[in-house]
Amino acid sequence: MASATSLDTSLPTTSEPPASPTTTSAQTQFPPINIGTRSSTLAQIQARWVEDLLKRAHPHRTYRICPVLAQGDKDKVTPLQQLSQGENAKSLWTGELEAMLEQGEVDLIVHCLKDMPTQLPPSLTLAAILEREDPRDALIVSPKLPKTTTLHSFPAGSTIGTSSVRRAAQLRRLYPSFKFADLRGNVGTRLAKLDAEDSPFAAIILAAAGLKRLGMEDRITQYLSSDSGGMLHAVGQGALGIEIRKNDEKIKEMVEAISCERTTRACSAERALLRALEGGCSVPIGVETTWRKKKGLATGIEPSLDYDKHGKAVEEPVDLNEQELVLKTLVVSVDGKESVGYEAARKVRSAEEAAQLGRDVATVLLQRGADKILEKISTEKQWAAKKQLEELKVQS
Numbered sequence: 001m002a003s004a005t006s007l008d009t010s011l012p013t014t015s016e017p018p019a020s021p022t023t024t025s026a027q028t029q030f031p032p033i034n035i036g037t038r039s040s041t042l043a044q045i046q047a048r049w050v051e052d053l054l055k056r057a058h059p060h061r062t063y064r065i066c067p068v069l070a071q072g073d074k075d076k077v078t079p080l081q082q083l084s085q086g087e088n089a090k091s092l093w094t095g096e097l098e099a100m101l102e103q104g105e106v107d108l109i110v111h112c113l114k115d116m117p118t119q120l121p122p123s124l125t126l127a128a129i130l131e132r133e134d135p136r137d138a139l140i141v142s143p144k145l146p147k148t149t150t151l152h153s154f155p156a157g158s159t160i161g162t163s164s165v166r167r168a169a170q171l172r173r174l175y176p177s178f179k180f181a182d183l184r185g186n187v188g189t190r191l192a193k194l195d196a197e198d199s200p201f202a203a204i205i206l207a208a209a210g211l212k213r214l215g216m217e218d219r220i221t222q223y224l225s226s227d228s229g230g231m232l233h234a235v236g237q238g239a240l241g242i243e244i245r246k247n248d249e250k251i252k253e254m255v256e257a258i259s260c261e262r263t264t265r266a267c268s269a270e271r272a273l274l275r276a277l278e279g280g281c282s283v284p285i286g287v288e289t290t291w292r293k294k295k296g297l298a299t300g301i302e303p304s305l306d307y308d309k310h311g312k313a314v315e316e317p318v319d320l321n322e323q324e325l326v327l328k329t330l331v332v333s334v335d336g337k338e339s340v341g342y343e344a345a346r347k348v349r350s351a352e353e354a355a356q357l358g359r360d361v362a363t364v365l366l367q368r369g370a371d372k373i374l375e376k377i378s379t380e381k382q383w384a385a386k387k388q389l390e391e392l393k394v395q396s
């Protein structure tokens, strides 16, 4: 059982009763598989989807969803960038759940891949990446503005709500006059802050995937992508990752059955790129991976994409090995004034070959000046952390 301190019992779960009258003898032979998830509505919807996939693939087993309140969900005051400093980097979303997984309190964790560090604790592994939802960022304009308002038509000096350094940096690059304000909380909270009578925001940016999973797609007023001036999404955005204990062969086999090869290859390229650039979630690296049928110049991308213009998943190509994986990337300085972009494409026959594409692209980006941009960000972050520490000392 999960420890009482970390299990969030305040939210309803889809937990199945351990043994209902219809339970078959096969089901009672095995204990339920415990699925760890963060406790937000979105996280629980994602966990339920995974539960459904697992049920379909392995109907003889029973499943139990265990929602847990993560550190990053508890502390809504400290700026994200500071919360995720140094050793704590990223673990603020995954730390509690990973401890439970290591201790056997849960058997797998459903994560937004975007929130998963590229390096996991030694006893744990990323065992499956599931079919991707729309990976794009989405703009949601204030209800006070016409729904047709696009980034181009905002008045100079408009305030955009986002806590993402990547989103702000990319927007500063394209629209230097915009102002940005921190916006934290789960999707519902963020939308409520936008809609509030005294809201300072002209618009906010959220991942399209989250809104779609919540059935709130109708709030999206503009999709941001390479098509809209060069806005690229975060590594792994829109995909779910399943983390398990490395030595748990049974669970490994079970989750591998529900993985998506196309998403796995695309996200392997993205994550290898991120790892090679040593970026955390707060480093402004934008990516976009697509599949295309035949070899051509890197510029003329054919619309044989993972996701069409409406964010609908395009059918799995008959032979993925015959397609080229296209990886578009953009590293932007925090002020938006410097940027390095690079795009490469090749056929990849495995996740490992896709990862090599990601590493190769990282090498080129670093050669072309991304190293200087990332160095500056890292120095500034260390400085901010030091300053915060000094302030704490003064207070105490």
Ligand SMILES: NCc1[nH]cc(CCC(=O)O)c1CC(=O)O
Pocket (backbone or CB within 6 Å): 112, 113, 114, 115, 205, 206, 207, 209, 210, 236, 237, 238, 239, 240
């Ligand atoms: N940083 C938080 C986070 N992690 C994953 C998602 C959205 C869903 C996804 O990318 O799968 C979000 C919210 C957002 O960025 O709007």
